[in-house]
Amino acid sequence: MDAVDVSDHYEVTTSEETPSLLSIVLDTNPRAWAALGNVLPLSKAIANILVFVNAHLAFSNSNQVAIIAAHVNRAVWLYPSPPTAKKPTDTSGDVQMQDASTSAPPGSANKFPQFAQIEAAVLASVRKLTDETTGEDLETTTTQLSGALTLALCHIHKASQQLSAAGTNLEDHTKSSAATNPMKGRILVISVSDSEPAQYIPTMNAVFAAAHSQIAIDTLSLSGDSTFLQQACFNTNGTFLAASNPQGLLTYLMFGLIADTEARQSLIPATHDKVDFRAACFCHGKVVDTGFICSICLSIFCEVPENTECLTCGTKLALGNYGAKPAVIPRKKKKKKKIVNGTVREDTGSGAGTPRA
Amino acid sequence: MSVSNMPALQLREYLERLPGTTFRKLYQQPSTAFAIFRRMLPHLAKTFVMRMLFMPAPMLLADLDIWVKPDAKKQKDQALFILQALHIVHISPPSREKPQEMQLTTNFKNSMRRALTGGGTHNSFGVPSTLVVPPEIDIPFLDRYARKKWEDILHFVVSSVGFKSAGEVSGPNKSVKELLIAGRLVERRPNGSIGITQTGFTFLLQEANAQVWTLLLLWLEAMETNKMAGLEAVDMLSFLFVLASMELGRAYDTNALTEQRRNMLPSLVDFGLIHVPHHKRSMFFPTRLATTLTSSGNSLRSISEGVAAATSAAFNGTSNSGGPPGHGPLKSSTELKGSVVVETNYRLYAYTSSTLQIAVLALFSKLNMRFPDMVAGRLTRASIRQAIQFGITADQIISYLAAHAHEQMHRTAALTNKPVLPPTVVDQIRLWQLENERMKTTGGFLFKDFEDQKEYLAVAQFAEEVGVLVWRNDKTGMFFASRHEQIRDLLRNRKKAE
Amino acid sequence: MPRAIRGVLIECDPSIKSIIVNIDSKNHDFIIEDLDEERVVVKENMVGELKRRLEDRLKENLPPVEESGSE
Numbered sequence: 004m005d006a007v008d009v010s011d012h013y014e015v016t017t018s019e020e021t022p023s024l025l026s027i028v029l030d031t032n033p034r035a036w037a038a039l040g041n042v043l044p045l046s047k048a049i050a051n052i053l054v055f056v057n058a059h060l061a062f063s064n065s066n067q068v069a070i071i072a073a074h075v076n077r078a079v080w081l082y083p084s085p086p087t088a089k090k091p092t093d094t095s096g097d098v099q100m101q102d103a104s105t106s107a108p109p110g111s112a113n114k115f116p117q118f119a120q121i122e123a124a125v126l127a128s129v130r131k132l133t134d135e136t137t138g139e140d141l142e143t144t145t146t147q148l149s150g151a152l153t154l155a156l157c158h159i160h161k162a163s164q165q166l167s168a169a170g171t172n173l174e175d176h177t178k179s180s181a182a183t184n185p186m187k188g189r190i191l192v193i194s195v196s197d198s199e200p201a202q203y204i205p206t207m208n209a210v211f212a213a214a215h216s217q218i219a220i221d222t223l224s225l226s227g228d229s230t231f232l233q234q235a236c237f238n239t240n241g242t243f244l245a246a247s248n249p250q251g252l253l254t255y256l257m258f259g260l261i262a263d264t265e266a267r268q269s270l271i272p273a274t275h276d277k278v279d280f281r282a283a284c285f286c287h288g289k290v291v292d293t294g295f296i297c298s299i300c301l302s303i304f305c306e307v308p309e310n311t312e313c314l315t316c317g318t319k320l321a322l323g324n325y326g327a328k329p330a331v332i333p334r335k336k337k338k339k340k341k342i343v344n345g346t347v348r349e350d351t352g353s354g355a356g357t358p359r360a
Numbered sequence: 361m362s363v364s365n366m367p368a369l370q371l372r373e374y375l376e377r378l379p380g381t382t383f384r385k386l387y388q389q390p391s392t393a394f395a396i397f398r399r400m401l402p403h404l405a406k407t408f409v410m411r412m413l414f415m416p417a418p419m420l421l422a423d424l425d426i427w428v429k430p431d432a433k434k435q436k437d438q439a440l441f442i443l444q445a446l447h448i449v450h451i452s453p454p455s456r457e458k459p460q461e462m463q464l465t466t467n468f469k470n471s472m473r474r475a476l477t478g479g480g481t482h483n484s485f486g487v488p489s490t491l492v493v494p495p496e497i498d499i500p501f502l503d504r505y506a507r508k509k510w511e512d513i514l515h516f517v518v519s520s521v522g523f524k525s526a527g528e529v530s531g532p533n534k535s536v537k538e539l540l541i542a543g544r545l546v547e548r549r550p551n552g553s554i555g556i557t558q559t560g561f562t563f564l565l566q567e568a569n570a571q572v573w574t575l576l577l578l579w580l581e582a583m584e585t586n587k588m589a590g591l592e593a594v595d596m597l598s599f600l601f602v603l604a605s606m607e608l609g610r611a612y613d614t615n616a617l618t619e620q621r622r623n624m625l626p627s628l629v630d631f632g633l634i635h636v637p638h639h640k641r642s643m644f645f646p647t648r649l650a651t652t653l654t655s656s657g658n659s660l661r662s663i664s665e666g667v668a669a670a671t672s673a674a675f676n677g678t679s680n681s682g683g684p685p686g687h688g689p690l691k692s693s694t695e696l697k698g699s700v701v702v703e704t705n706y707r708l709y710a711y712t713s714s715t716l717q718i719a720v721l722a723l724f725s726k727l728n729m730r731f732p733d734m735v736a737g738r739l740t741r742a743s744i745r746q747a748i749q750f751g752i753t754a755d756q757i758i759s760y761l762a763a764h765a766h767e768q769m770h771r772t773a774a775l776t777n778k779p780v781l782p783p784t785v786v787d788q789i790r791l792w793q794l795e796n797e798r799m800k801t802t803g804g805f806l807f808k809d810f811e812d813q814k815e816y817l818a819v820a821q822f823a824e825e826v827g828v829l830v831w832r833n834d835k836t837g838m839f840f841a842s843r844h845e846q847i848r849d850l851l852r853n854r855k856k857a858e
Numbered sequence: 859m860p861r862a863i864r865g866v867l868i869e870c871d872p873s874i875k876s877i878i879v880n881i882d883s884k885n886h887d888f889i890i891e892d893l894d895e896e897r898v899v900v901k902e903n904m905v906g907e908l909k910r911r912l913e914d915r916l917k918e919n920l921p922p923v924e925e926s927g928s929e
Contacts, residue, residue: 057476058410061397064655114478115394115485116607122478257414266407269432799870799912806867806891806899810860819860830867831897838891840867840899851860 022065023263024162024188026155027052029081031072031129032146033136035195039226043249049129051253052193057118058261069158070125072132073151073192075140080154081128082121145199148231152190152209152220159188159218187264189219189241198231200290203283210235219267221260225249230281230290242272285314371573372400374580376445382594383447384467391485393471395601399654400446404432405439409448409464413472418463421451486606487616489643497645499609502635506647509632510568511716513575517546517560518719533630543578561752564720565760572649575631576600595620603633603646604653611643700764704782706739711766723747724757739785744792754793758786802830804842813837815854822850865890865899872896874912881911 029052036045056068070081163186190213198206210231213220219241222232226249236243244259246252262270284291284305295304297313297320304314311320375396378386386392397409411427412419428436443449448468452461464472513536540546545560556564563574580593599621606612614622614636625644628634633650637643699711700721708725710717711734718735721727724747727737747757758781765780773780807823810816816837823829823841832839841847868878872895879898882888888908891899900908 054476058413061394061410061476062403062406063398064652113474113485115391115475115605116610118476118478253414258411261410262407265403269404269429269435270407270427271429796913799868799874801905802867802869803902804865804867805862806865807860807862808891815860831893833893838893840893844862848862855859 021187021265022063022067022166023059023265024067024069024159024186025056025059025263026069026071026159026188026190027056028148028151028155028190028192029070029072030146030148030192030194030196031074031132032144032196033075033133033141034144035227039195039249043225043252048193048252049125051256053118053122053125054253055256055261056121057115058257059263060117060121062263067162067186068121069155071151071154072129073146073148074132074136075143075145076147078147078150078154079128079132081132082124084124084128144196144227145202146196147202148192148194148198149202149205149209152192152206152213155190156209156212156216156218159186159190160216162186163188188216189221189264191260192220192222192232192235194222194224194227194229194232196227196229198229200283203231204285206231206235210238214239217264219264223252223255223260225252234280371577372442372445374577375400378594380447384465385594386598387447387465387467387471389598389601390471390475391605392598392601393468394475395604395654396446396448397472401442401448402435402439404428404435405443408439408443409472412449412462412464413469413476415463418452418461421460421462424462486602487613489611489613491611491640491643493611493643494637494640497611497635497637502609502645502647505635506632506649509630510572510649513540513631514564514571514716516540517556517564518716535627536630539575539579539582542582543575545578557751561723561750562756565752565756565763569652569655572631572633572653579627579631596624599624600653603628603650606646606651608646608648608651611645614642614644698765698767698770700761701766701769702739702761702781702785704784706785706788707736708738709734709736710764717764720760723750724752739789741792741795744789745796748793748796754790757789802840802842804828804830804840805844805847806838806840807847808836808838810837818854819847819850823847863890863899864902866902866905867893867897867899868905869897877912877915878908881908881915 031045036048052070056070059068060066069083072079072081166186210220213235218239220232220235220239221241222229222236222243224232224243224245233243235241242259244255246255262272281290281292282303283289284294285302286304286306286308289305291303291305295307296302297304297316297318299318300313300316302313302315307322308314308320311322312318313320386396397406401409408424424436424440440449440451444451447465450463450465452458454460463469516537517540540560541548543559544557545563546556563571580596583593583596595618599617614625617625625634625636628650629636631649633647635645635647637645699717701709701711703709708721708727710721712718713733718727718730721735721737724743725737725739726743727735729736744754744757748754762781769780772778779786807819810819813834816839817834820829820832820834820839823839823846824832826846828841828843828846830840830842868875870878875896875898878900879889879892888900888904889898890901893899
């Protein structure tokens with residue numbers, strides 16, 4: 004008779020693969036893509052991305068994918084197509100038989116049906132998007148990243164809800180968020196443009212929300228300077244890759260970013276060492292290295308706000324010994340530290356960073 | 361290992377027995393490579409394959425160690441083992457000149473790439489039919505059709521358990537019955553009726569995906585012994601994988617299939633995997649049983665029910681209970697998954713109204729209450745012992761309970777980091793089985809009355825070396841051996857030598 | 859010339875063995891040879907019958923089946 008508490012003899016666990024939802028936020032800034040045009044045209048990039056999507060779906064029947072375009076001034080759903088365009092096709096591969104003429108093209112014997120559908124949907128959406136792009140859009144060099152991130156987060160949340168709604172809901176949902184995630188989500192941002200300082204706040208809000216729900220944000224930066232995305236990856240335990248060779252997009256995707264949340268537990272991620280922790284000020288949206296902080300709500304300002312009143316929380320701030328050196332510990336005068344109400348803001352370059360949620 | 365690996369194990373056993381050449385042939389078809397990738401590999405292995413897929417040159421085996429965290433070494437080794445066993449990866453033998461290299465096997469790599477990018481002329485995802493589809497054939501119809509066929513088969517197996525010997529039930533096709541008998545899931549009793557065997561119980565208690573594969577593998581092996589072996593089985597297997605990658609609800613062309621595959625169609629219809637409309641024999645429809653062949657067993661569980669239920673309004677009216685869902689997802693008995701709750705006081709509750717599932721539960725538990733959507737009962741010593749007398753093992757019962765554990769049980773288990781079934785109950789079931797096992801029997805021969813001690817020692821020694829010795833007593837000069845042929849020959853030789 | 863007798867070797871607890879010996883004592887048509895405290899060799903064709911009788915004996919000794927009144 005075996006010892007009664009050899010628990011791995013008696014423990015009955017079911018190891019199933021939790022489905023994984025991959026949300027891709029594709030930066031579609033036309034100007035940036037035009038600049039990349041000779042190295043990596045947008046069409047080829049999309050083809051590579053689609054192969055990556057197929058790879059993700061190949062892992063399991065229940066994996067899902069969502070693709071959002073972060074365009075110049077709006078975020079647009081590429082896949083699943085928004086309901087007005089066509090009937091949403093769910094990932095079990097069902098296709099409405101009746102309107103065979105208007106829905107997805109007839110299945111090819113050479114392509115896995117689900118892949119064919121997604122490809123058709125994405126191409127149609129991108130075409131529509133480019134058609135709608137106006138001349139003014141071509142001026143801006145930044146994209147509506149925060150909007151796209153928010154869309155992705157909502158979608159992940161909704162999908163998880165749908166799955167957990169399948170079983171009886173005897174348990175308190177707030178408890179279950181940390182424990183049994185019916186679905187593991189992650190966001191991959193493919194960025195080609197700079198981070199817009201004015202979007203700092205909404206972007207960081209999205210990042211903190213993702214970190215709270217344990218949704219990793221990965222970034223593949225093809226060109227441009229993406230400060231905030233580095234912070235985003237750092238905060239959410241995601242992977243940040245700066246591609247020095249944009250043509251190798253597929254390799255970057257397949258090698259560095261294919262590992263999903265579950266596999267990451269066993270793999271050592273390839274990460275960026277240095278993170279740019281610069282923040283943007285709340286009053287102008289400029290990126291600052293040193294500035295003033297309200298000690299109540301921790302909002303960042305590049306200069307003393309008028310009436311010494313914090314713009315976010317309205318507390319009247321008092322400027323402490325402005326410019327004075329701290330008297331307690333005699334120090335070598337290395338850098339000038341600015342003090343507001345006792346809170347010290349150090350130069351950022353490495354080390355101390357934005358407060359984590 | 362864990363429960364949901366059982367189906368893969370069966371298919372894996374079958375695949376692992378195939379030689380490398382067969383794999384090379386199998387992997388020529390992208391749908392096969394795709395199906396095997398999806399179904400047979402653990403998660404980490406899949407990640408490895410994807411990483412290596414577009415690598416131009418082989419990679420160093422040592423690099424793999426760099427990828428993996430140190431505490432995940434066991435998983436890495438496991439992944440490597442399976443990848444090699446399925447001939448997906450080729451590792452160069454260790455040599456002094458150069459370090460070991462690893463790369464994907466050529467056919468697999470090409471097929472997988474093609475599967476991901478589409479293209480080529482292999483037609484391995486099924487040629488769709490260009491004919492007009494009869495309007496009455498839609499997804500709910502196919503689901504109902506498949507469900508009915510499958511439940512007939514299961515009913516046939518269940519009804520062959522002692523106490524439910526019904527008359528002539530309109531059961532599955534004769535060929536299916538023969539197959540079940542040939543596969544030793546049921547057997548012909550001396551009095552002419554059909555009785556279930558222990559393998560049959562294992563079959564009953566498996567999850568749906570595993571059951572389908574069991575039947576298919578039995579069929580493959582039966583066909584193998586009938587006709588010329590080898591090539592046939594490979595082609596049949598790749599056709600199954602083609603089926604697995606087809607779209608539910610789409611019609612496919614029968615004429616595009618090779619003749620061999622066309623001959624497979626009638627049996628597949630009997631199993632409920634495809635449907636051929638009577639008036640239009642040149643098209644066929646895969647059912648959900650076929651298209652989910654390569655899903656992980658549990659994707660047939662709440663996940664797909666949830667997704668289907670929530671995103672497609674056509675499928676359900678209510679999307680809340682874990683009990684009998686709407687008509688959409690295939691509602692065969694063993695697919696009303698996640699409906700059994702086992703408490704630490706041995707009480708059992710099953711949120712099901714399927715007679716089939718209730719019959720299975722009644723095999724090993726004492727059900728005492730029945731409601732429209734639930735049955736309640738308990739696991740008692742008597743009920744377990746009765747089950748054991750039928751030939752069911754404790755492990756089968758435990759696996760069944762785990763496979764059909766309610767969502768809630770899984771959630772609580774994940775939350776509190778405990779096993780799904782209460783260990784007390786699991787232990788007790790095993791103990792009850794042990795209670796019956798009071799003795800161990802071994803058939804064989806008792807050797808005694810040797811001429812002298814020397815002869816006894818010599819013969820006993822020989823028996824031990826040959827491996828047939830079960831017991832010996834040197835003092836009384838007797839021993840017990842499980843087989844006597846070798847010993848008899850030895851004694852004869854000794855006699856001749858004298 | 860040594861003899862080889864066909865039979866079934868039964869290994870069990872001493873308590874079970876004593877029950878077997880007891881069952882056999884009536885007609886002596888089960889046991890071929892009593893080997894030691896824990897083993898006997900029994901006639902092959904009588905094994906089924908022996909198991910049945912053994913089960914009956916054991917059932918007699920079982921505690922009464924408790925049906926807890928509450929449900």
